[in-house]
Amino acid sequence: MSQSVAVSRDGAVAIITIDNPPVNALSFHVREPLMKAFETLRDDATVEAIVLACAGRTFVAGADITEFGKPMQRPDLRDLIATLEKIEKPTVAAIHGTALGGGLELALGCHSRVADKAAKLGLPEVKLGLLPGAGGTIRLPYLIGPQKALKIIVSGTPITAGEALEGGLVDAIAENDLVAVAVEFARARAAEGKKFSAVRDRREKIEKADLEAFDRQAAELAKKARGLEAPVACAQSVRNAITLPFDEALASERDFFVKLVSGDQSRAQRHLFFAEREAAKVAGVGKDIAPREIRRAGVIGAGTMGGGIAMSFANGGIPVTLLEMNREALDRGIATIEKNYAISVSRGSMTEEAKARRMALFSTTTDYADLADCDIVVEAVFEDMSVKQDVFGKLDAAAKPGTILASNTSYLDVDQIAAFTGRPQDVVGTHFFSPANVMKLLEIVRGRKTAPDVLATLLSLSKRIGKVPVVVGVCPGFVGNRMLGARSDETENLLLEGAAPNQVDKAFTDFGWPMGPFQMYDLAGLDIGWRNRKATGKAAVISDPLCEQGRFGQKTGRGFYLYENGSRTPTPDPDVERLIADKARERGIERRDISAEEITERTLYPMINEGAKILEEGIAARASDIDIVWVNGYGFPIGKGGPMFFAELEGIKKIVERLEYWHGRTGKDAFKPAALLKKLAASGGSFSEKTAQAA
Numbered sequence: 001m002s003q004s005v006a007v008s009r010d011g012a013v014a015i016i017t018i019d020n021p022p023v024n025a026l027s028f029h030v031r032e033p034l035m036k037a038f039e040t041l042r043d044d045a046t047v048e049a050i051v052l053a054c055a056g057r058t059f060v061a062g063a064d065i066t067e068f069g070k071p072m073q074r075p076d077l078r079d080l081i082a083t084l085e086k087i088e089k090p091t092v093a094a095i096h097g098t099a100l101g102g103g104l105e106l107a108l109g110c111h112s113r114v115a116d117k118a119a120k121l122g123l124p125e126v127k128l129g130l131l132p133g134a135g136g137t138i139r140l141p142y143l144i145g146p147q148k149a150l151k152i153i154v155s156g157t158p159i160t161a162g163e164a165l166e167g168g169l170v171d172a173i174a175e176n177d178l179v180a181v182a183v184e185f186a187r188a189r190a191a192e193g194k195k196f197s198a199v200r201d202r203r204e205k206i207e208k209a210d211l212e213a214f215d216r217q218a219a220e221l222a223k224k225a226r227g228l229e230a231p232v233a234c235a236q237s238v239r240n241a242i243t244l245p246f247d248e249a250l251a252s253e254r255d256f257f258v259k260l261v262s263g264d265q266s267r268a269q270r271h272l273f274f275a276e277r278e279a280a281k282v283a284g285v286g287k288d289i290a291p292r293e294i295r296r297a298g299v300i301g302a303g304t305m306g307g308g309i310a311m312s313f314a315n316g317g318i319p320v321t322l323l324e325m326n327r328e329a330l331d332r333g334i335a336t337i338e339k340n341y342a343i344s345v346s347r348g349s350m351t352e353e354a355k356a357r358r359m360a361l362f363s364t365t366t367d368y369a370d371l372a373d374c375d376i377v378v379e380a381v382f383e384d385m386s387v388k389q390d391v392f393g394k395l396d397a398a399a400k401p402g403t404i405l406a407s408n409t410s411y412l413d414v415d416q417i418a419a420f421t422g423r424p425q426d427v428v429g430t431h432f433f434s435p436a437n438v439m440k441l442l443e444i445v446r447g448r449k450t451a452p453d454v455l456a457t458l459l460s461l462s463k464r465i466g467k468v469p470v471v472v473g474v475c476p477g478f479v480g481n482r483m484l485g486a487r488s489d490e491t492e493n494l495l496l497e498g499a500a501p502n503q504v505d506k507a508f509t510d511f512g513w514p515m516g517p518f519q520m521y522d523l524a525g526l527d528i529g530w531r532n533r534k535a536t537g538k539a540a541v542i543s544d545p546l547c548e549q550g551r552f553g554q555k556t557g558r559g560f561y562l563y564e565n566g567s568r569t570p571t572p573d574p575d576v577e578r579l580i581a582d583k584a585r586e587r588g589i590e591r592r593d594i595s596a597e598e599i600t601e602r603t604l605y606p607m608i609n610e611g612a613k614i615l616e617e618g619i620a621a622r623a624s625d626i627d628i629v630w631v632n633g634y635g636f637p638i639g640k641g642g643p644m645f646f647a648e649l650e651g652i653k654k655i656v657e658r659l660e661y662w663h664g665r666t667g668k669d670a671f672k673p674a675a676l677l678k679k680l681a682a683s684g685g686s687f688s689e690k691t692a693q694a695a
């Protein structure tokens with residue numbers, strides 16, 4: 001056998017062990033020897049049963065995603081499973097770690113499955129813009145029923161071994177020594193001396209299926225697809241398992257897969273899969289840099305952001321001390337945290353016990369001295385440099401040596417903040433996104449003096465607290481908010497020139513954004529931007545008069561839209577449209593019809609342009625890092641892969657031409673194409689060829 005597939009014996013039971021680090025992906029160099037092992041053991045009369053296991057940390061975690069887009073080398077996964085399921089001797093998969101995608105599909109080719117108690121099983125292909133392409137949308141419904149299967153396949157979320165046992169996906173759980181338990185299970189099956197049915201022959205759950213109920217479930221899921229093709233294809237393929245003969249359904253699944261895998265949406269989502277992992281690889285922070293130990297965290301500020309950040313630490317099992325100026329603020333903060341967890345419990349996404357465990361991790365104080373044993377302290381106080389100076393001065397005096405001092409600032413200069421302390425090497429920016437206990441993005445702002453092991457610590461801490469880290473450089477707004485500014489600059493001009501708020505927002509939601517800019521302003525509160533503008537002497541032609549009328553958005557029932565009777569649903573407001581028309585008339589602006597294309601060109605393209613400038617300045621190390629920021633921090637549609645990936649789909653040459661057109665019309669710098677964009681437009685190159693100096 002090859003080094004990727006080994007066969008051993010325990011008496012009459014043969015054990016196939018796949019060994020393809022790091023996740024036993026079913027690469028070609030695994031598939032070929034695996035097929036040989038199936039055929040050899042099938043024909044070996046001394047073998048009475050077969051166990052399929054994996055070495056390393058997990059059972060097969062899927063097909064090898066790096067092989068997609070390249071010519072398929074046979075045997076492909078479907079060939080393997082077809083051969084496996086025809087073997088008449090008992091076959092048993094021994095599952096540990098995460099049996100995902102093609103890994104679970106391979107296990108479904110066995111008669112039985114034994115799982116380690118900590119194992120997880122899932123079909124996450126939908127997250128790659130695909131559907132299970134090796135029989136998962138057919139065999140899983142056969143085994144556990146179409147409706148349970150549909151939920152697993154369209155969510156892409158793995159289930160636990162216990163849930164799998166309960167649903168019939170696995171036949172036994174191993175408390176320890178998984179392979180030994182699987183071997184005994186296989187031996188017992190062989191001793192029964194009967195013929196075992198392959199999953200494809202177990203039709204009882206298909207025959208009992210309630211097609212109408214299934215269609216209702218599928219229709220509900222389709223509403224959430226938001227233009228993504230894969231979830232709809234998943235549902236159709238599972239439906240075929242009910243309505244079509246097995247082989248026809250299998251063939252149809254293949255057709256869906258071939259169409260999806262070559263489509264832009266899957267290319268975009270596979271790009272994001274690897275981009276997220278690339279983002280965690282930071283220049284100067286190699287695996288040789290040991291992270292500092294984080295046993296306790298401190299958070300200064302128990303407001304919306306501070307409370308959410310504290311929850312993130314608690315969600316990672318890290319005790320957290322919350323500091324505020326007074327007891328009332330602390331009580332308010334803790335009460336909000338308790339309420340947020342209670343909502344999770346009421347939604348069924350958290351148990352009472354888990355909530356209690358998390359609440360037990362919080363302690364509160366008004367005294368900096370109580371932060372002395374924290375290994376990291378994040379301040380989430382008012383966005384004012386003098387306040388930051390006060391906080392970091394006190395923190396520097398109170399925290400023990402080696403404690404990481406982090407600022408949650410969303411745009412202030414982290415180097416200036418570091419200079420407020422005698423330990424700039426321990427200072428870093430940790431820009432969480434609101435709500436901090438929900439949004440996955442964490443911009444790690446690398447100061448000029450931030451030590452590599454501080455970055456290594458935050459990269460490893462991110463995984464522990466369920467965040468997606470991107471290391472960025474110091475500049476106003478870092479990556480996300482700096483580009484958000486570029487996206488937002490033209491929004492009021494579009495109103496003055498003829499677009500209505502809901503028209504702009506519709507262009508955004510049609511593109512795939514969760515909401516448009518005006519709905520977003522109303523949600524966040526117009527008063528926040530108003531306060532910042534007053535502090536910096538800037539003006540907003542429409543938003544300022546709205547704020548002067550007390551129209552702050554959802555929280556006041558009126559903003560750019562009306563929110564009647566406390567509803568969160570925006571209704572266009574004729575008063576706002578009159579205000580816009582008046583302001584346009586005051587400026588002698590001739591209003592006109594504005595197309596969705598123009599809205600995209602004047603919002604998305606300047607954002608892409610700013611992203612190119614960020615790359616040129618080395619504020620982001622890769623274009624794909626910018627994509628990860630926008631998908632995880634601002635809801636950029638995953639089917640478009642992030643702003644920089646989308647730019648390549650759209651065509652950089654076209655974007656440069658349109659930016660030059662708008663630059664000519666408006667003279668605005670935001671439209672002046674970045675040198676990098678012009679270079680790529682001229683050369684036909686791509687961003688991936690441009691990797692700036694590490695951020």
Ligand code: T1G
Nearest residue numbers: 023025061062063064065066100101102124132133134277
């Ligand atoms: N193919 C190729 N490389 C993979 C891979 C895969 N399926 N999964 C992970 N890697 C790489 C990853 O890029 C990283 O590389 C390293 O392994 C460690 O991964 C036909 C079509 C298993 C939960 O979608 O969810 O089967 O950065 O950092 O945090 O129907 O990896 O070290 O160079 O993520 O411990 C379906 C994807 C595929 C599972 C482990 N399967 N993987 O998480 O490690 S499509 C998936 C994961 C398919 C069939 C269909 C996670 C993990 P590097 P990691 P981790």
